[in-house]
Amino acid sequence: MPVKYRCKNCGYELYKFEKVGQDFYGVRTPSEIKSIYGGRCPKCGHPLGIPNVGEIKISLKKKIYPMTK
Template sequence: MVILYMCRGCKRIIHAWARPREGELSPPTPSEVIKRFKGRCPYCGRQLQRPRLEDVTIRYPHNDFPAEKGRVVVKVL
């Protein structure tokens, strides 16, 4: 599973998570990503906010419903 965190303003991916790094147990929360970038998009400078429920989408490659590993979760900040 891949989790993409995107800026709501410029629609660019500001952080991608595919698997845990050493010492990491789970993907970062939106609040952690926002804190990492000091609350601003590194591309357009827009203030980042926690996503609303409608800002979180789950996409499957080629409109199929493959196994869990093919899933992409997009969170718009």
């Protein structure tokens, strides 16, 4: 399951981690993402913050089963 960081104002995808081995560092923390962009969304300019527990959304992928005969 990918880990995505989005701007809570405009929904711009700031970072997406899809699989192990994607890069040397692994999944980045919200504070690392904030520092990469200088504390502001590059699309809308909204200040980036650290999400609280209520703002974190977890969604599961729909599992696709192969057709059986």
